Amino acid sequence: MADHNALPLVILAEKFASLPGIGMKSAQRLAYHIMSMDEESVRDFAKALIDAKNNVHSCKCCQNLTEKDICPICGDDERDASVICVVEGPKDVTAFERTREYNGVYHVLHGLLSPMDGITPDKLRIRELLARISAGSVEEVIMATNPTVEGDATAMYVAGLLKPMGIKVTRLAFGLPVGGILEYADEITLFKALENRNDM
Amino acid sequence: MADHNALPLVILAEKFASLPGIGMKSAQRLAYHIMSMDEESVRDFAKALIDAKNNVHSCKCCQNLTEKDICPICGDDERDASVICVVEGPKDVTAFERTREYNGVYHVLHGLLSPMDGITPDKLRIRELLARISAGSVEEVIMATNPTVEGDATAMYVAGLLKPMGIKVTRLAFGLPVGGILEYADEITLFKALENRNDM
Numbered sequence: 001m002a003d004h005n006a007l008p009l010v011i012l013a014e015k016f017a018s019l020p021g022i023g024m025k026s027a028q029r030l031a032y033h034i035m036s037m038d039e040e041s042v043r044d045f046a047k048a049l050i051d052a053k054n055n056v057h058s059c060k061c062c063q064n065l066t067e068k069d070i071c072p073i074c075g076d077d078e079r080d081a082s083v084i085c086v087v088e089g090p091k092d093v094t095a096f097e098r099t100r101e102y103n104g105v106y107h108v109l110h111g112l113l114s115p116m117d118g119i120t121p122d123k124l125r126i127r128e129l130l131a132r133i134s135a136g137s138v139e140e141v142i143m144a145t146n147p148t149v150e151g152d153a154t155a156m157y158v159a160g161l162l163k164p165m166g167i168k169v170t171r172l173a174f175g176l177p178v179g180g181i182l183e184y185a186d187e188i189t190l191f192k193a194l195e196n197r198n199d200m
Numbered sequence: 201m202a203d204h205n206a207l208p209l210v211i212l213a214e215k216f217a218s219l220p221g222i223g224m225k226s227a228q229r230l231a232y233h234i235m236s237m238d239e240e241s242v243r244d245f246a247k248a249l250i251d252a253k254n255n256v257h258s259c260k261c262c263q264n265l266t267e268k269d270i271c272p273i274c275g276d277d278e279r280d281a282s283v284i285c286v287v288e289g290p291k292d293v294t295a296f297e298r299t300r301e302y303n304g305v306y307h308v309l310h311g312l313l314s315p316m317d318g319i320t321p322d323k324l325r326i327r328e329l330l331a332r333i334s335a336g337s338v339e340e341v342i343m344a345t346n347p348t349v350e351g352d353a354t355a356m357y358v359a360g361l362l363k364p365m366g367i368k369v370t371r372l373a374f375g376l377p378v379g380g381i382l383e384y385a386d387e388i389t390l391f392k393a394l395e396n397r398n399d400m
Contacts, residue, residue: 048215049212
């Protein structure tokens with residue numbers, strides 16, 4: 001924002017622009033929008049920021065974000081605690097929950113291995129996963145990280161740690177997305193779909 | 201966000217989703233991003249919201265947003281106060297200032313007439329514009345609202361009030377955008393470009 005703009009507005013726009021996926025132009029528009037909101041709504045927004053940061057932390061069991069000690073999924077007796085689905089982040093838990101088909105529990109790594117960016121195994125919640133498995137009663141771990149270089153590397157690394165513990169480790173199936181058009185699938189997806197073909 | 205998510209996170213995502221141009225999915229991603237920021241940065245963000253809302257208000261003269269009584273543009277003796285450029289919102293002032301060519305002053309209406317949405321003349325800062333002109337010394341008013349139905353209607357309405365006061369009222373030129381390709385211009389723009397053609 002140019003010099004003629006009020007400093008608090010410039011600062012606010014910069015805060016918005018520092019968020020992922022928000023450019024300087026959108027940030028400016030958001031700052032102006034805040035100005036058009038009533039004072040109470042703006043205070044509520046500020047409070048929501050502080051509340052989320054102060055009252056939400058990692059579940060002691062699965063490391064997903066929660067305001068309790070143990071998240072509702074880990075605390076649910078009807079979920080099958082013998083199957084753990086290992087994901088990169090909290091949003092992946094939301095994605096699986098939306099399917100309404102998975103009845104096991106989760107483990108959130110809070111990132112993927114990326115040594116170039118300084119994300120080494122000790123930066124992820126791998127220690128906590130091993131502790132859960134050492135406590136017994138886990139039969140299967142599903143590696144559900146993204147099919148990217150980092151996602152695959154993380155899945156391989158964690159699988160390598162778990163297999164000696166006598167745990168069944170599986171990986172999500174990769175293939176054509178349902179409703180997708182074969183013609184538009186990239187070569188690797190198509191190759192995976194071919195390789196993992198099933199009997200009819 | 202689904203039931204298993206921590207309530208403060210759901211509330212924060214809803215706040216983000218209430219902003220223009222941010223859908224529920226982006227809002228969720230932003231809420232997770234806030235969780236990954238350190239506590240001080242989150243407090244700074246919350247403070248920026250409150251500060252902008254509390255310390256920024258309309259300039260007593262041009263109605264643009266400022267933290268002072270009179271904005272830097274109205275307070276600048278080197279600007280030509282006899283020419284007022286009337287715009288819809290503060291972002292339009294920024295757009296004109298970016299040209300570095302305009303040396304007059306502004307008047308921000310804070311909206312456009314839209315009777316269907318309940319935005320009648322008394323909702324805009326038209327009274328303040330008339331007061332500025334009644335105080336004398338204004339020679340030209342440039343109506344610089346967007347070339348839309350509401351923008352044109354607002355320009356016509358304000359021009360109708362100003363002309364009896366003996367003020368020269370002009371409207372921005374509409375035509376082909378510089379660097380634009382004739383073939384891709386819409387019919388109305390092309391018609392305007394033809395109608396407003398200049399001698400070479």
